[in-house]
Amino acid sequence: MTERPAASLREAALADLDALRARHPDQFRTDWSERLRGAAVLAGIAGLTAYGLWTLDFSLARIFHGLGRLGGFALEMFPPSAAGRFGVFLHALAETLGIAFLGTLTAALFAFPVAFLAARNVVPNPFARFAVRRGLDVMRSVDVLIWALIWINVVGLGPFAGALAIACSDFGAFGKLFSEAIETCDRRPAEGVLASGGSSLHRIRFGLIPGVLPVLASQVLYFFESNTRSATIIGIVGAGGIGQYLTELIRVLELQQVAFLVLMILVTVAAIDWISGRLRRAIIGGSR
Template identity: 75%
Template sequence: MSRPSSSLRAAALADLDGLRCRHPGAFRTPPARRLAVAAVLAGVVGLAVLAMVRLDFSLMRLVNGVGRLGDFAVLMLPPSPEGQFLTFLKALGETLGIAFLGTLTASLMALPVAFLAARNVMPNPFLRFGVRRGFDVIRSVDVLIWALIWINVVGLGPFAGALAIACSDVGGLGKLFSEAIETADRKPQEGVASSGGSALHRVRFGLLPGVLPVLTSQMLYYFESNTRSATIIGIVGAGGIGQYLTELIRVLELQQVAFLVLMILVTVALIDLVSGRIRRAIIGPAAR
């Protein structure tokens, strides 16, 4: 394959002037396209400059802040629980429970609704459009806002955190589930229909087995991501290790803060390792 392509390239380079004469359009960028590219670049640069001006961007403040960040890094060494290891471990387990329960609840809620948003399952365009826009509305609200809402509804604690993650993930998982369902192979569904199966049988035996590994992979990824989200929402009082993290930052107990951050990093790395192996076991060796 390399020799023919090399010889073709050499022949094209040798006849470059002739190619320019015969195909001038391939060697010349239209003025309108150049103008459009220049306009886009100018717009991006203009928006960047406007954002820096409105956000009071200052290079000196950034340099001074980096210096203070170095001072904080020195104060965080060595990481130490200072006798609070069991307390931190319990809070970390609470964070994992929030992430797991929230992800599981969101998955169970999103899966049946996702079929209503899939074009190859729901022929009614109005219902499909309404369900899709509903997913957009739900996932447009950040998990931190959902946490603040549920804290005011059910009170402080991990229950509010699990509800916040569940509400936030319904929209995202529903969108991903519906897209996976739409891209499913149609041949198994046609086989079930040709053998006399109903529409429900077509979905149950022809569609669901083919997309289930992809859906499982997406759920595992969301669980991994929600472990970090559960840490963040703990800062506003939704339970978990985030509560201790924000309190220790406020009182500048930086060695304990460093220990908590280290615990979170190790936990996320372990979850990534385990979920990666589960994905490979479900999807196959090609899964990452």
């Protein structure tokens, strides 16, 4: 008795489907051109992937063969040891944090006013806005490592070059992110300032900045966390910080000291991540 109602419901559904097909044939017609385009895109991606693997001489056999050597390096890194140089390493780590902090702060301070010139709701002139945006693109298109090499040749080796490299790299990124945050800001406070007789500067100061400031602060905190790792990398090319000791110890295969440095970096980044995460939640939560 339970099979007959199920069968009748199935027949009713099929009959209704046939009626729908008859009334709306275009909706049920298979679009073979769309399917062919999708298949062509997938085939193109697969072809590019295969060509890239062939060009880069990718080999699973070499990977598996190197795993044994990688395991040997890992065993030689234990136990981590500072070899009596903990104070030197700690000073280098503090220098790395200083590079990241000053570079991030400098970039944020310079990018903050420039971002308003790149925002659509602040500068309506498309030509001026285009020029500012393309300038920001040029700054952020150059990697921080390249900026470090440039500034090392300008001001010499040391942490000053590292801070300048991070500032130049982050200036373009901050300008783009800040301008996008300004464009998506709620317009009602700014319109209220103008309606009450305020000027354009008053609109920016009292209508836009209070709304976007928590978002901008959150982005700056995230970049400081990320730049702590970047400051380690640029130290390898001579821009100061703990990366300088890291590359030297790797070259002479002092792997126990390398492990100690890596452990220090991991603990520092984890601590900064935890602190900045709490600050971001406090800033964004306090603005709601």
